[in-house]
Amino acid sequence: MARSSSISFIKMNSSNEDPLHHFNQMVKFLYPNFSATYFHFVDSDGVFLSSSAFSVAFHNPDGQDSPHYIVVLHALSGATVWTANAASPVPPSATLSLTASGLALSLANGSLAWSTPGLSAPVFALHLLPSGELRLLDDANASLWSSFNHPTDTLLPNQLLPVSSSLTSAVSGNDPSPGDYRLLVTPGDAVLQWNPTSRLYWSLSSDARSAKDSNLQVGYFSVNATGLYLLASDRETAVFRMIFPPSASSFSDEFYMAKLDPSGRFRIISSPLNESLSAAIFNTDFVAPMNDCDLPNICGPLGLCAPGTNSSTCSCPASFGALPSGGCSPVDGSVTANSSCPGEGVAGSTARFMILGNQIGYYGTKFSAPNTFGTNISTCQDLCSANCSCLGFFYRASSKSCYFLEYRIGSLISVGTVNGGATAVGYVKTLSQASPPSGSSSSVRFFIVLLPSTATTLLVISIAIICFERWRRNKRGSNDVTRSKSVSSGLKWPTPAELSEDEEVEKEEEIAIPGLPTRYTYDELEDATNNFQTPIGSGGFGCVYKGQLLDKSLVAVKRINAASTQQGRREFCTEIAVIGNIHHVNLVRLRGFCAQGRKRLLVYEYMNRSSLDRVLFSRNPDLVVLEWKQRLDVAVGAARGLAYLHSGCEHRIIHCDVKPENILLHDNNQVKIADFGLAKLMSPEQSGLFTTMRGTRGYLAPEWLTNAAISDKTDVYSFGMVLLEIVRGRKNRAEESGKELTDSPSPYFPMLALEMHERGTYEELADPRLEGKVNWAELERVVKVALCCLHEEPTVRTRVPRSKPAARGIGDELHECWVVGVAAAALLHIVAGGIGAEIAQA
Structure with a gap:
């Protein structure tokens, strides 16, 4: 080839x-x-x-x-x-x-x-x-x-769909599994069908917008910018065609495709090929069927669809009520039949037929032949009763024809009258409970006599259970100072304050936020951490404890300080849903949370090598020093994680607290950023506390001190400080690391790095513990990136300073990827093998 x-x-x-x-x-x-x-x-x-x-x-x-x-x-x-x-x-x-x-x-x-x-x-x-x-x-x-x-659910402009082939809709926008609808190409037409009965609800030949050009058999179905076509086997002769009106778009170059969407609509959609647009905008150039009420299940089973000028409305026929899951059911307590024989699974049930009302139609009668001719309604009922798959029928008196509703019932259509005459009348098969046996009256009287005594007994049992549960909780928490109560005083009714907190918990359980991660109770996390006995870290938002869940997996449980929990439970849960749905290989995964009363806890995956600061800054001779390759991997991993937060996920997040304490390490050189998104959990009144949090002062960008706008460039500044600490193996500010072994105060390292950059002597900046085992070209590059990140003006944190021209090579072109300023770009560039190229504006 x-x-x-x-x-x-x-x-x-x-x-x-x-x-x-x-x-x-x-x-x-x-x-x-x-x-x-x-x-x-x-x-x-x-x-x-x-x-x-x-x-x-x-x-x-x-x-x-x-x-x-x-x-x-x-x-x-x-x-x-x-x-x-x-x-x-x-x-x-x-x-x-x-x-x-x-x-x-x-x-x-x-x-x-x-x-x-x-x-x-x-x-x-x-x-x-x-x-x-x-x-x-x-x-x-x-x-x-x-x-x-x-093909699946989409047809592209240069794609031909052969006869007997089909498109199948997806279940939903997030689930591409085969759904209920398909577009089938037949030798004489293109039709839309609803499974499992494959009943038609639209055909190209019957659409008023189509035109027939030939009597040849259909060979292919195709679409392009001008319309859709049924072609003969020569792929050129049109059997049916439907020409679209001229596009109103101002863009001459557009992308077209045909799609069968999860609702059963077949659309031709287009989007301008314009990279300057912030989001792709698709315009619908064609849709079939045109009327929403012609869709088989637009209002759910037995839902009544009424066409409107701009949109349709859904309601229920008389004697039917709306179901929470969609559709309608009889209000008399009976249930509609399923495709099994009447009575199966419903003890003592008998089949009957409920009329749907006048001026109500059904999509299935438009394209299908009647099941019987020349019969009356009684005959239709008998035939449907004997057919396990028949769930109802429509009877048209003018032709004495009967149309069965088999296997599955869709939506109904409000149709009025046709040509001044009555439309077909619909009936649905229902199952009603048989009358109780004659001896049941004595049972009812016995039940009435027994009810008061039974209710009293249940009340006593309920009170006993409540008291026992209260005693059990108090006993289990007796070792916790904040929850200790004297058990020797015996059982007691809960106080009003305790009842109020329990009511809050009950209300919290009713909060339903889509996308929430696993929700734990406070007791579950207390048990998992052995009453919070093993602290593994602390920070501005709270302390972190090691724990083990019931599935034996290790977790890190962060108990958030009260100062950071001044927002409502719903707002808190909403932010947790956002954070919990952000997944990246370089971001610590949020496994769950607890929002019980005023208690706020977050459950993260456990990182067994602790945080970067403990590994990087420790002077313990028994600990292995991070090698240069490992340090570079840490820098690149952190850059990738921040890049994803800034521009890779749906909800843009600025970390606001980038520092070695929030960069965690795991086996196999895994690097993950922690505490991302937590700044969003703070109320505006609490945001001022952020600048005084422990371990953050040495990483604050100048914007924090001048009340300027906080942006992703704020994280870039903090990232630059971290890069220099990775190079040196010490805190940038000597006074912030009192345990360092120094004979004299060290200069402020960023100033020293700038001086060495101007001299071109980068080797003096490397951690002495590396003993010269450093790739000097990579070290020079990292220092330049760090200095670029530390520029006082946020908008200028985009170019790497040059000390001298650099030769360009095959690996010098910057890879196209979303990055944290140029910091991640340059580091990813190093990993890819390109050394010494000037990094242009990201």
């Missing part, structure tokens, strides 16, 4: 090659022996293959840890246009492998989650075309497999 010099590609023939080195290049080809997980490409949002307009990525639609999918994305808009494993989501640890046999996605235990089918020849390459098509190629450049031949 010939390879053009203009095409970048990854060829991984050795397991020693790290895919991370290539994550940001425009990679159009992958070759066999490629194997990777999401974690290899976490810094590129999972992207591992790119073309001019599309990319292939490990994708997580809802931002949680799992599930993940292999998808093709439109690069500018971020729209998912194809999903490989839509029905088989995988965790981020799943491995994608490309071998000579094809493409496969497997779980950690080796089981197969998804793969391409058997191929006619060995695979030579995986190619992402500019059209968004993903192909497996043989050594003659012929296609062995194509994603276009296995």
Whole structure:
């Protein structure tokens, strides 16, 4: 296969090659022996293959840890246009492998989650075309497999959908699993169907906007900027066509695609190809069906849809009431039948039919033939009663025809009258409880006599349980000064204050915030930490204790100070939901929280190597000194974590307290930032305390002292201070590290670093404990980055100062990635092997 010099590609023939080195290049080809997980490409949002307009990525639609999918994305808009494993989501640890046999996605235990089918020849390459098509190629450049031949819910402009093929809707925007609707291409039409009955609710041939051009059989369905077409087998002759009106957009170049959305609507949507826009905006150029009430389940089962000028409304037919889950059910206590035979699973139930009312229609009668002709309503009822799958029927008197509602009932339509005559009348099969046996009256009288005594007994038992529970809590907390009470005084009723706190707890349990992590009670965390016996750290927000949950996993439990908890419970839970849903390999994961009364606790994953300050600043001769490579890894990991907080996650977060105490270490050189987002938990009245928190004064940017606006450049300044401490192995301010072994006061290290930079003698800045085992080019680069970060003016923290011109090499181009100012960019640049290039504005 010939390879053009203009095409970048990854060829991984050795397991020693790290895919991370290539994550940001425009990679159009992958070759066999490629194997990777999401974690290899976490810094590129999972992207591992790119073309001019599309990319292939490990994708997580809802931002949680799992599930993940292999998808093709439109690069500018971020729209998912194809999903490989839509029905088989995988965790981020799943491995994608490309071998000579094809493409496969497997779980950690080796089981197969998804793969391409058997191929006619060995695979030579995986190619992402500019059209968004993903192909497996043989050594003659012929296609062995194509994603276009296995569409999901989207059709692209250059993609043909053959006859007998279909698009299938997703369950929801966050769940690409196959949903209830499909667009099917038949030899004579293109139709929309609702599963499981495959009942039609729209067809292209019956749409008033379409035109028929030929009597040939349909071979393909296609869309482009001008309209949608049913083509003959020659791929040129139009059988049916639907031309769109001219676009009102001011952009001449737009991206088009067709999508079957989770509600069952088939849309042609477009978006301007304009990189200057802050977010992709899709315009709907075509939608089918046009009327919302023609959708099978727009108002839920038995919900009544009324068309309106701008939008439809949902209600319930007479004698029916709305269900909390959507749809309607009989108000007389009976239940609608399911697809099993009447009476199954409902003891003593009998089937009957409830009329739906006049001027009510059903989508299924538009495109389907009646089940019977020439019958009356009684015959329809008998036939439906004998059919386990029949859930109701519509009877049209004018033709004496009966239309069964089978397997599943959708929404109803308010239709009025048609041509002055009455529409079909609907009936739904319901199950009602049989009358109680004749001897039940004596049982009722017995129950009435027994009720008072039973209620009294239950009341006494309830009081006893409450008192015992209060005594048990007091006994368990007797060793805690803040909760100690004398048990010798015996059981007692709770005080009004205690009752008030319990009421607060009950109210908290009613708070429902989407995306909240696991919620623990105070007692659970007290047990997990053995009554908070093992402190492992402290900071401005509170103390941290080591704990162990019931699943034996170790956690770090932070008990937040009262000064930082002056906001309402709902606001607190909302912020926790934001923090809990931010996941990155270089950010400490929030596993859960407690918001009970005035108690606020956060549960984090446990990092067994403690914080950077303990490892970096300790002069204990028994501890191993951090090597230069390890220090560089720490700096890069911290930079990546901050970069994600600033511009990689949905909710932009400024850390406001970047320091070594908040950079945690774990086995296998894992580096994670802690306490991100906690500044958002403080009330405005408490924000002034932030500048006086312990361990923060040496990292404060000048903005804090001048009341200037706080931005991500504030974190960049603090990050620069941390970089210098990583280089020197000591606090920048000597007075802040009283345990250091110094014979005389050390100068302020940032000033010394600036002086050495001007002289070009960076070697004198390295930690003496490294004994010269330093990559001097990397050290020079890190110092320059740190000095850049420490500029007094925030907007100038974007350029690295130069002491002398540097030779440029093949690795000198700055990788395209979102970074913390230029700090992360330069450090990532070092890791990638480019040394000495001038870093332009990020």
